[in-house]
Amino acid sequence: MLLVIYLVSLVLGLLVALPFYNTLRAETGRSLAFDALLDGFDYTVFTDFMHVHGKAISPLLSVGRWVSVVYLFLSLFFTGGILMRFAEPNRYVSMGAFWQACSHYFRRYLALFALVALTVALLAFIWLLTGTLLVMAFSDTLSERELFWIGFSCFLAFVLMATLVLCIGDYAKVDMMRRDEPNALRAFARASLLVIRHGRRTWGLYWLLLLISTGWFAVYLAFEGAIGMSSWTAIVLVFLIQQLFIFGRIGLKVVTLGVAWQVFDRLVPPPPVVYAGPVLTEATTTTANDPINGEPVEPTSGTGDTEKTAD
Amino acid sequence: MKRLRWFLIVTMLPVWGQTPVVAQSLSPRIANYQIQVELNPATKRLTGRETLVWRNPSADVIRELQFHLYLNAFKNQQSSFMRESGGQLRGEYIDAGNKEAYGFIDVLSMRVRNGENLTPKIQFFQPDDNNADDQTVIRVPLSKPVGPGETITLDIAFRAKLPQIFARTGYSRDFFLVGQWFPKIGVYEPAGTRYAMQGQWNTHQFHANSEFYADFGVYDVNITAPREYWVSATGQMQGETANRNGTKTIRFRAEDVVDFAWTASPHFEVVEDKWRHVKIELLLQPEHRYQAQRHLDAAKAALAYFDKHLGRYPYSTLTIVDPPLHASGAAGMEYPTFITAGTTWGLPQGIRFAEMVTVHEFGHQYFMQLLASNEFEEAWLDEGFNQYYEGRIMDETYGRKSSVVNWLGLRMGDFEMSRDAYVHLDNPAIGPSFGNTWQLPEGYYGVLTYNKTATWMKTLEGLLGRPLMDEVMRTYFNRWKFKHPAAKDFIAIVNEIVPRRLSYRYGPDMNWFFEQILYGDQVCDYELKAVRNSKQGANYRSTITVYRRGDARMPVEVQVHFDDGSEQRLQWDGKARYRTFMLTQPARADWAKVDPDRKLYIDTNLNNNSYAVRASAAPVAKYTAKLLFWVQNVMQWLAWLA
Numbered sequence: 001m002l003l004v005i006y007l008v009s010l011v012l013g014l015l016v017a018l019p020f021y022n023t024l025r026a027e028t029g030r031s032l033a034f035d036a037l038l039d040g041f042d043y044t045v046f047t048d049f050m051h052v053h054g055k056a057i058s059p060l061l062s063v064g065r066w067v068s069v070v071y072l073f074l075s076l077f078f079t080g081g082i083l084m085r086f087a088e089p090n091r092y093v094s095m096g097a098f099w100q101a102c103s104h105y106f107r108r109y110l111a112l113f114a115l116v117a118l119t120v121a122l123l124a125f126i127w128l129l130t131g132t133l134l135v136m137a138f139s140d141t142l143s144e145r146e147l148f149w150i151g152f153s154c155f156l157a158f159v160l161m162a163t164l165v166l167c168i169g170d171y172a173k174v175d176m177m178r179r180d181e182p183n184a185l186r187a188f189a190r191a192s193l194l195v196i197r198h199g200r201r202t203w204g205l206y207w208l209l210l211l212i213s214t215g216w217f218a219v220y221l222a223f224e225g226a227i228g229m230s231s232w233t234a235i236v237l238v239f240l241i242q243q244l245f246i247f248g249r250i251g252l253k254v255v256t257l258g259v260a261w262q263v264f265d266r267l268v269p270p271p272p273v274v275y276a277g278p279v280l281t282e283a284t285t286t287t288a289n290d291p292i293n294g295e296p297v298e299p300t301s302g303t304g305d306t307e308k309t310a311d
Numbered sequence: 312m313k314r315l316r317w318f319l320i321v322t323m324l325p326v327w328g329q330t331p332v333v334a335q336s337l338s339p340r341i342a343n344y345q346i347q348v349e350l351n352p353a354t355k356r357l358t359g360r361e362t363l364v365w366r367n368p369s370a371d372v373i374r375e376l377q378f379h380l381y382l383n384a385f386k387n388q389q390s391s392f393m394r395e396s397g398g399q400l401r402g403e404y405i406d407a408g409n410k411e412a413y414g415f416i417d418v419l420s421m422r423v424r425n426g427e428n429l430t431p432k433i434q435f436f437q438p439d440d441n442n443a444d445d446q447t448v449i450r451v452p453l454s455k456p457v458g459p460g461e462t463i464t465l466d467i468a469f470r471a472k473l474p475q476i477f478a479r480t481g482y483s484r485d486f487f488l489v490g491q492w493f494p495k496i497g498v499y500e501p502a503g504t505r506y507a508m509q510g511q512w513n514t515h516q517f518h519a520n521s522e523f524y525a526d527f528g529v530y531d532v533n534i535t536a537p538r539e540y541w542v543s544a545t546g547q548m549q550g551e552t553a554n555r556n557g558t559k560t561i562r563f564r565a566e567d568v569v570d571f572a573w574t575a576s577p578h579f580e581v582v583e584d585k586w587r588h589v590k591i592e593l594l595l596q597p598e599h600r601y602q603a604q605r606h607l608d609a610a611k612a613a614l615a616y617f618d619k620h621l622g623r624y625p626y627s628t629l630t631i632v633d634p635p636l637h638a639s640g641a642a643g644m645e646y647p648t649f650i651t652a653g654t655t656w657g658l659p660q661g662i663r664f665a666e667m668v669t670v671h672e673f674g675h676q677y678f679m680q681l682l683a684s685n686e687f688e689e690a691w692l693d694e695g696f697n698q699y700y701e702g703r704i705m706d707e708t709y710g711r712k713s714s715v716v717n718w719l720g721l722r723m724g725d726f727e728m729s730r731d732a733y734v735h736l737d738n739p740a741i742g743p744s745f746g747n748t749w750q751l752p753e754g755y756y757g758v759l760t761y762n763k764t765a766t767w768m769k770t771l772e773g774l775l776g777r778p779l780m781d782e783v784m785r786t787y788f789n790r791w792k793f794k795h796p797a798a799k800d801f802i803a804i805v806n807e808i809v810p811r812r813l814s815y816r817y818g819p820d821m822n823w824f825f826e827q828i829l830y831g832d833q834v835c836d837y838e839l840k841a842v843r844n845s846k847q848g849a850n851y852r853s854t855i856t857v858y859r860r861g862d863a864r865m866p867v868e869v870q871v872h873f874d875d876g877s878e879q880r881l882q883w884d885g886k887a888r889y890r891t892f893m894l895t896q897p898a899r900a901d902w903a904k905v906d907p908d909r910k911l912y913i914d915t916n917l918n919n920n921s922y923a924v925r926a927s928a929a930p931v932a933k934y935t936a937k938l939l940f941w942v943q944n945v946m947q948w949l950a951w952l953a
Contacts, residue, residue, distance in 0.1 A: 009943050017939035024931045032902055032921035034930040043712070043723040044730070048918045051735040064942045071946035075953035113953060120952070140484070144636050144656040145598045166951060229933045242940040249947045 001085060001098060002254060005078055006247050012071055016064040023060060027053040038230040075253075076113055080105030082254055083177050086261040108176050111184040116169040120162050127158035167206040168195045170260040178264065194267060201263055209256050213249060220245045337625055338527030338567035338793035341366050342496050349535040349558070350489075350575060355411070355482045357471040361493055362424075366462045368526075369501030371510035373457040376465075377450045378418075381491035384517040385414035385474035385481070389444035391437070392478075395749060396519030400478040403640035414474030414481060418449070418494055424464035427454050439516045439749065447517040448497070467494050476640040478519075480572075483638035485540075490572040490646055491523065498526050498685075498795070505685065505797040515687040518749035520756035522679075522686035522693075525569040527793055535560045536575045543594055543630045544573035545649045567625070567793060568647035569683050574632050586611045587618075588627055595633045598656045602665060606631055606652060609666035612708045613673040617700070620781055621677055622788045629676075631669060643668045645675030661718030663709055667725065670708075671701045681792045689798055690756075691744040691829075695764020702726035702765055726769055726912070732762035734915040740832045740862075745798060766913050767828040770835075771805075773910030774824070774866075779812050798829065817866065824865075828913065833863035837885065837905045838919040842871075844899040853900035855892040859885060861915065870907035873898035880907075900924065 028034050028049070036042040050057070084101035085093055131154030135147050142150070171191035172184065181187045195202040220241065229235050348359040367373050384392035388407065398405040406412040421429040435446045457463045471492055474481040480490040497514030500507040507513075513524060536542050538559045546565025553559050565571060579594040582603045593606055610631060614624055632651045634641040642653025650672035654665035674697040678684070684692040705714035705725035716723040733739060742752045744764045751759055772780040787796070787804050806820040817824075827833040838858040844851050855871055869881040875898035883890050894900070902923040906914060914920065 009946055012946065013939045013943045016942050017935050020938050021931060021935040024934065025928060028918075028926075028931060030923045030926040031918050032904065032923050032926070033918040035927060037930045038933060041720055041722055043721075043727045044917060047727075047731045047735060048916050052916055052918070064938070064945070067942065068945045068949050072949040072953055075946075075950040079953060109953075117952060139637070143598045144596070148657060229936070232929055232932075235929060235933050235936060239936045239940075242936065242943075246940070246943045246947065249944075250950075253947065253950055 002251055005250050008074060012067045015067055016060060020060045023056050027056055076109050077102050077106050079109050079173055082257050086258050108182055109173060112172055115184050115188055116165055119165045123158055123161050127154045130154055164203055167203045168192050171195055171264055174261050174264040198267055205259055213252050216248055340528050341368050341526040342528040345531045346493055347533045352485060352537060355473045359469050359493060361467040363465045364462055365496055367457045367459055369510040370459045375450050375452045377497040377512045377514040379495045380416045380447055380449060381517045382414045382416040382471050383446040391440055391442045391445040392517050392519050403477040405477045406475060412475040414472050416469060416471040419468040421465060421467045424466055437516055445516050448514050469494055476638045479641055479644045485577055486635050486638045487575040488641040498524055505795055521748040524685040524687055527567050527569055530565045530571040532563050532571055533560050534573055539577045540575045541579045542575045543592060545571045545647050547628050569680060570646050572646035572649050586614045590628050592630045596635050599633050599654055602654055605665050606669050609669040610673055613670045613704055616704045617677055621784055645672045645679060647680045659718050663715055667705055667715055670704050674700045683795050688747050690748045690760045691764040694760045695744060698729055698761040698765035699768035702729055729762045729765040730912060732758050733766050739834045739915055743830050743832050745830050769912040773912055775809060783808050827863050834861040834915055835863035835865055835911055835913045836861035836915045837867055839903050839905045839922040842900050842903050842922050842924055850895050850897050851899045853894045855903045857905050858889045865911050867906045869903060869905050871903045872901045874901045
């Protein structure tokens, strides 16, 4: 699963990078000027290049933006499959079942994403407005430094609240799967209460994972700085480190969802209904309604762990 | 360290003709002022009395005097300045709906000492654009003319309202930067001065894209302001008197200068330092106090550099004002011995804007003040030359490739910045550097005046070599300091020195250079188009093709590197559209470069100056890997939303 997601990210990235490489090779021609870039950024080489060839590069960078948006929706799509893995920790889940879960929950998570994105955008607007009004109100009385801290505090408040909303979003995803909840708003509301009641175990862990991610980034930058990219060997080495880093980041995102599942499991008693996740192809009989095909689902027997009973 | 100047009661009252600070006269001292001015911080008004002693420098009989009333540029939206600028300068806008944002100056009376009352004879006129609403220049006919070499003494009373700062001068809250604030006589150019075929007044209206032009003189100025205000100004402080009404009067005297500006604010943090004979006074905003050393280091670097490479700074003071952020329209301006810098709290060490502005504005002590060129007609002569020296000082002090920005892996040198601004214009052939500032192509004043000039000066340095360039500049400085030089005077010095020193390598004169680059709009771009090798017996025949893509014609060198490590340099006059060199050598040509030493810094594309038979793909691979990595990272950041 992790490898699949990584490969998707790599393929999408290559959609930008390969044309970029070819375009760059064609546009730079046989000039020696670009050798200066091996030792670091060179303003003259860069600006001369962009002035002449900027129009050839801009569309490729634009593709990068679109590819990122595509990946955003693919990530939404993958979420159902990832969470299903955590729902079935002791059982082999085929790729077919993985894709089935992905597609099953996609619409629900899309609605949840819309809710989360709207809330984050609303928060951004509120804090931008608050910051602007505060800075305007105190611009005659406070110093530059104090005004900066007012603005920065508003930004910090936005970041804290945005991470809270994103954390709630993760728990809402778990809630939607655990309770087979089709309504994103209800799941978000329940998850909000849960996260606020258990802030340290939910939001605190979320921040811990964010800090780990940031720490990795710092480690990467230190590696890149130390190795440099001034020779073929160094370029290949840094490329491998970069891809390892990206793989790690994808893993961290998966772990974040896994942590949310585990914490949710511990904090919320399982609902008094039969677990109604997507039926795996190996399942034999079911009694509850299958949310995918609507057929009655019988409790499974044998080694499969495709159901959870009520308390 | 705050000076509590108002505790000092100095008994010495201002007396005209007091012992000068500098023992001997350095300049012609044509326009000499004694001014008493009082600032009312509440109404933002100045009340002043001015005694002007003006000497006729020509052999002509002068029948009228002309004056600048610069503050009237801010009187309303109809002045030429406001029409041209649209109420905006350097990104700052005048608050058009607020009448307190405007400024003006009224001459209340003007009399010849012991003679004629000139007040009723004052006429506004518009020598540049016939805009009848512009009141920035006046003329005053004289009943009794001023004969050759004679002096006239005028007593002038005036009042002025300062504008809210948006173009160098004015007020912002309780900060005052007072420049171009008094009735200032124009320059009478005797025949032979600059381009004057006969004696003439050179008094231009105040334009959006112009600065000033004035004669040298002595300024003796008494400034009255509230006691809690710190006041600094052009020249040396002579003394301070505490008045009974809660104000104080501070006297300043400046000799051999072309202008006088001052500042007042109750909030300055004052830091003093010294460089050789120069007392440096740095007036900082309290929250910028921690950046004092950055400003002082930059000022000292500039002082030392100009002293070494151009000539001595003849004054004993240098005042650097750091305006508050809300008065940023006053930042980055130059007056004699008095400059404004500009910074913000939290500016990283690696972003050297404060240093750059300090170095630039100090440079105007040479290009504007000591070499008092006409900034209306030949702004490139001060701004462009100064930009060139800014590049030299910044790059040699802070690093050639990182002098302006060296932060988070981004690096930018000062000359790189100047060149970028010019060569990457949408149309670098838009116009010459030379010309009246208000008639340059709209929106291109800055780049043609500052950046293009700095770039072609660096190119001239490349062609001449640094030692010869320094000799030219030193000769220009020594010959023209305390005078009004023009383009032709600089070119004459280049033509006098360069052909002789370079054994006529570039011909009998360098006019071909200035005609293309200063007066013309030619664009320079040479390209190393191809390197081909073919076997010829035991040797190889290498064919190197160079294109002249631009319309500028410059002599260039071509460097050819062979695969046995040997190299060869070829000369080309650069005039034809292309040139093919054929070389027969035992080794194959590996690569070639046109203008390998980057003498032609004005070349609009330096990336096409080289050609390698086997070019490495490593730089492209490096940036492709980086791009891939960052695209993947952006994806992951977005994935946290999902």
